[in-house]
Amino acid sequence: EPEVTQTPSHQVTQMGQEVILRCVPISNHLYFYWYRQILGQKVEFLVSFYNNEISEKSEIFDDQFSVERPDGSNFTLKIRSTKLEDSAMYFCASSPGPPGEQYFGPGTRLTVT
Amino acid sequence: TQLLEQSPQFLSIQEGENLTVYCNSSSVFSSLQWYRQEPGEGPVLLVTVVTGGEVKKLKRLTFQFGDARKDSSLHITAAQPGDTGLYLCAGFNYGGSQGNLIFGKGTKLSVKP
Numbered sequence: 383e384p385e386v387t388q389t390p391s392h393q394v395t396q397m398g399q400e401v402i403l404r405c406v407p408i409s410n411h412l413y414f415y416w417y418r419q420i421l422g423q424k425v426e427f428l429v430s431f432y433n434n435e436i437s438e439k440s441e442i443f444d445d446q447f448s449v450e451r452p453d454g455s456n457f458t459l460k461i462r463s464t465k466l467e468d469s470a471m472y473f474c475a476s477s478p479g480p481p482g483e484q485y486f487g488p489g490t491r492l493t494v495t
Numbered sequence: 496t497q498l499l500e501q502s503p504q505f506l507s508i509q510e511g512e513n514l515t516v517y518c519n520s521s522s523v524f525s526s527l528q529w530y531r532q533e534p535g536e537g538p539v540l541l542v543t544v545v546t547g548g549e550v551k552k553l554k555r556l557t558f559q560f561g562d563a564r565k566d567s568s569l570h571i572t573a574a575q576p577g578d579t580g581l582y583l584c585a586g587f588n589y590g591g592s593q594g595n596l597i598f599g600k601g602t603k604l605s606v607k608p
Contacts, residue, residue, distance in 0.1 A: 386537075415595065425538065425583070427595040438595055473537050475596075482526040482587025484596055486537035 384408045386487035388474050394493045395464055403459045403490045405474030414457045415475040415484060416449065418442070425473065431457065464494045497522040499586055499599035507605040511573055516602040518584035519566045527567045528596065529558055530583040538583055574606045 387406045395401050407414050416428040429439045429449055436449065448460045457476075461468055471491050475484040500519045508514055518527065526545045530538035542551050544560035544567060551558045555578075557570040571578055581603050585596040 417596075424600045425585075425596075425598040427597070430595050440595075471535075482528055482585075482596060483540060483543050484528070485540055486530075488537045489535075491535070 386474055386476055386485055388472075388487035388490050390490060391488065392491045392493070394495065397466060397494055398463050401461050401464055401492065403461075403472050403474075403492070405457045405459075405487055406455050407457055407474065407476030408478075408485060409455070411476035411478050411485075413437075413477040413479060413484075414449075414451070415477070416459045417473045417475060417486075418470040419473065419489075420470045428459070428472075461492075464492075466494050468492060469494045497524075497586065497588070497597050499584055499597055501582075501584060501599035501602050503602060504600065505603050505605075507607065508574055510575055510606055510608050512606075513570065513572050514574055514604070515568055515570045516582055516604070517566065517568050518599055520586060521565065522586070523564050524586035525564075525589045526587045527560055527564075528585045528587065529567070529569055530585060532581045532583055532601070534581075538585075571604075574604075576606045576608050579604055579606050 389404045414431040419425045427440050429443045430437045446462045450458050471489040473489045474487045477484045502517050528543050529541045532538045542558045547562045547564045549560045555572045559568050581601045583601045585598045
């Protein structure tokens, strides 16, 4: 069964460093998303991406964040200058389209020290 | 701001018991998703409900979407230890954007043998 994959599974970085989180969505899906989950809290939307552009972003997704689909398969989230409060699980999701069936990857645990 | 409230927050029962968990909002959603999440992993999609009053069954799990599309319930019959996990509901809305999921905080279920 097709699934969303994410790499790395765990990333440790120092405050101020840039990180790139990678995702391979399900191949025939058209909509791509990033969410994050701080330990013990609920899953929060960051950004959605469709037709090679951002379609929606949350207040969390400030100028330090960017997304890219550099080729036909990968979908990346870049954090330019990490802060301690960026420590969280980051989930990539993809969907064939509405009505909201989004399939999540296993996540990348980002630890900023 | 749309919010989803899940209750109860924690539920501990014996194997073989039945249970119901709830997901409530003051807002109308186009669809509602139920996910199950294991510690350190991504949410796994269980079901999507779209039509008000819709009932879907997945083996021993029964999902219902409220008539007004503001609430949903998950009923588990004859719970088993393998049902242990965090159950999340997530609402979706069509709109000018491609939409994103709004998650509740979840119900943490523990089924004891």
